[in-house]
Amino acid sequence: MPDSTPGARPTLEAVAARAGVSRATVSRVVNGGAGVRQPLVDKVRRAVEELGYVPNHAARTLVTRRNGAVAVIIAEPEFRVFSDPFFEQQVRGISRELTAHDSQLVLLWVEGPGDYERVARYLAGGHVDGALAFSVHNDDELPSVIHRTQVPTVFGGRPGWPGAHGELAVPYVDADNRGGAREAVRYLVSLGRRRIAHIAGPRDQTSATDRLDGYRDVLLDADPELVAHGDFTEESGARAMAGLLERRPDVDAVFAGNDLMASGALRVLRERGLRVPRDVALVGFDDMASVAGTTDPPLTTVRQDIEGMGRLMVRLLMRTLNQDEPGAGAPGSVITPTELVRRASA
Amino acid sequence: MPDSTPGARPTLEAVAARAGVSRATVSRVVNGGAGVRQPLVDKVRRAVEELGYVPNHAARTLVTRRNGAVAVIIAEPEFRVFSDPFFEQQVRGISRELTAHDSQLVLLWVEGPGDYERVARYLAGGHVDGALAFSVHNDDELPSVIHRTQVPTVFGGRPGWPGAHGELAVPYVDADNRGGAREAVRYLVSLGRRRIAHIAGPRDQTSATDRLDGYRDVLLDADPELVAHGDFTEESGARAMAGLLERRPDVDAVFAGNDLMASGALRVLRERGLRVPRDVALVGFDDMASVAGTTDPPLTTVRQDIEGMGRLMVRLLMRTLNQDEPGAGAPGSVITPTELVRRASA
Structure with a gap:
């Protein structure tokens, strides 16, 4: 049969x-x-x-002598793929581009750092041609573990680990987090807002610190009390907003480090009877369809092409694998542009 | 470094x-x-x-001579892992049990049947010791594709494909779908309900047809108009409920083939002004925490140990891999018991 x-x-x-x-x-x-x-x-x-x-x-x-397979490794304290639309979209882009290269996507499951040694063994075993990795936190051991296996690897997100610009340098794909943040804050300034707060993400993630840097690029002398930190979750955005309102009840705009935190901030603003955008203008980051399009009012946000970044990671890896070929240059990293998407919240 | x-x-x-x-x-x-x-x-x-x-x-x-890795393959027309809590729980069980066996979980990404040939190449390439597969629809080619690779495989869910009890027989792990359905329907009978409807899942999935068989075991002479079909989504449960109410407005109980369809049925019952459980008693299947525990009223449902089934799949595969060892018997399939969980909806 x-x-x-x-x-x-x-x-x-x-x-x-x-x-x-x-x-x-x-x-x-x-x-x-x-x-x-x-x-x-x-x-x-x-x-x-x-x-x-x-x-x-x-x-x-x-x-x-290729295996026709590429590993995807997502390092997170808790495996968030299932609940995080960001990874979902990025893996979708990776999957489609790998299919175009007739290469099998092999997701190596990681529940925590205790699994790294086993993952390294699989990589070193010669079962894949290369790897695409997401190592979000700067103190994560994964990059160094992967480095030892000598498997060609492209990272998603700008590396922030020690040695990332020296012996542990790797090609990576990221969005222009700093430029996107600058555009968001400049837009709020252009609306006449003068007390613009920022809800930043975790201090150990470059996507968060780059966006904070972009905010500071525009507002050189911003009151430090206008910056609060969350962890990219909805709940942390709500907590950060409550703290901001306590310290600076006169805030007239908020740039949140991602859409989920913006959504949490929006909830708190409404609970306090503040109108968005009239009393407080609000801008997010990501343009996650499941968040930015469904809030009330819909979020003005900085769009990054998440699926496209996944595709680019594959193309960069394929260039790395073909480096031996005559005429192929060493691949660098890629920063993709962002775009301000104007909706009702600002 | x-x-x-x-x-x-x-x-x-x-x-x-x-x-x-x-x-x-x-x-x-x-x-x-x-x-x-x-x-x-x-x-x-x-x-x-x-x-x-x-x-x-x-x-x-x-x-x-082992690779220390096991492939997980989920065949679905659209890759549903991200949105389906059932697969999430099952893969979590698999991951934990594989970790206990110091074996790496390698998820082979499948977006559709066009990817099967590539998946088969990876399996045949000797990169994994065995595979765990979920092939949901009876006409799916995946089982036959995997069979050709000769890689030891355990399936999740009772196989319904042609040849599943002959040349394409495989060990599998499933819940006692039929027995669980019987218990649910008997419970509704014991409450004095006499016009008990069933919202069944797709006709080409054994988990759906086994539950329908269980319903019929108890209600041998049930009016065929009391059976409606959905596709295990919330929306299809709502549609099926609307159809049932049109054909048989006197229905006094509904056994839905899963919690999501029960949740859709509940929504329609409420819209029509029917009280649950007083006018219509409602029972689901799965005991999915994100569904059964959050409806109003909470769902009475048939619990299956989804994570436990994932763990059992690994144990069964490991037994298959050790069959050459002296004293090891050929592994059979495993049917795990279900349990009626009584909440407010029935």
Whole structure:
């Protein structure tokens, strides 16, 4: 029955039968030929050519010695993929671009730092051609663990770990967090707002500190009391807003470090009877459809192309893998532009 | 800097340096030794022993020729892991049990059937010791694709595909869907309800048809008009409930095939001014915390141990992998018990 599937491509079995070898041998040859004696390798390659229909990928693998697979590793104290729309969109972009390169997305599950040694073993085992990693916190050990495996890796987000600009430098893809923040704050200034607060994300994440830097670029002499810190969750945005109102009840605008914190701030503003945008104008960051489009009023926010960044990570990795090819330059990192999206909240 | 990490285990580099070979050679030996000449294999094994600190896993791999990794494959027309709490809980159980076996969870991303050939290549490439698969729809090609790779596999959910009890038979783990449905319906009967409807799931999923069979076991002569079909989404439950009320406005109880459809039915009942449970008693299936516990009134439902089923899938797979060991019997499938959880809706 398996072979009667309409439109099915020829199977390893067909090649094995033609070559007079086991499936395992065919599989080993298709995956690089390690440990297979040369006469058998030749037999299998002949069968592959004679059958003619072998998937492009396998034929290419015979030449490139690639696995046709790329690992995705998301380091978080708690595995947030399920609940975080940011990772969902980024992994979706990665998946689509890898499919375009006929490469399998292999998500290596991480529940915590205790899993890193095992992840490193899998990477070092030669099962993937490269890795795409998200290491959010600056004190995370993952980058150094991955570095040791010597597997080509592209990071999502600007690295902030010690050595990130020296021996642990890696290519990465990020949005222009600082430029986007500047645009958001300048816009609030252009609306005539004068007491503009910022709800920043965690101090150990570059996406948070870069946005805070962008805020300070525009408001060089802002009162430090106008800056509050959250952890990118809705609840932390609410808490930060409550603190701001206590310290500076005269605040007339808030730039929140992401949409979720903006949504929490909005809730507190409403509870206190403050009108958005009339009393307090509000701008978020991300343009997450499930947040920015559904608040009341809808959020003015800084859009970043999250799925597009996922796709770029794959393209950058593929360039890294092809570096040996003549004419290929060493790939650098990529900063993607952001865009202010104006809705009703500011 | 990488090697100065406090408490770090010895790296492949250390072994390579001691053995006087490349990292790649050490990695190949640790992963089975394919394609490495015997003198080098011996050198590496000696270095491994001399350094003494080599991770247990690698030492074991030298003996067992295992990769220390298990693939998880979820076949869905659209990749639902992100939005479906059922898969989230099951993968969490799998992850924890694999960690207990020091094995890496490798999620092979699938966006649709077009990806199956690529997934099969990765499986056949010898990168994992086994696979855990969820193939929900009976006409899905995934089981046959996996069968061809000859990788030991345990399925989540009772297989309903053609050949599932013949050449495509596989070990699986499922809840006692039929028995759980019987208990739910018997409970509604015991409350004195006489016109008990069932909102069933899709006709091509065994979890849905088994629950429908359980309903029919108890209500042998139920009016066929009392059965409606949904697709396990909240919205489909609402539609099915509206249809039921049109055909049989005298309905006095509903057993929904899952909690999400029960939640949709509840919404329609309320819109029509019908009180739950006084006018219509309602029972769901799953006991999904994010649904059953948050409806008003909270749902009486049939609880299945979703995380536990994930753990069982791993244990069953590990038994399959150890079948060559003396004294190990061939593993069968496992049906886990369900439990009626009584809350306010019935």
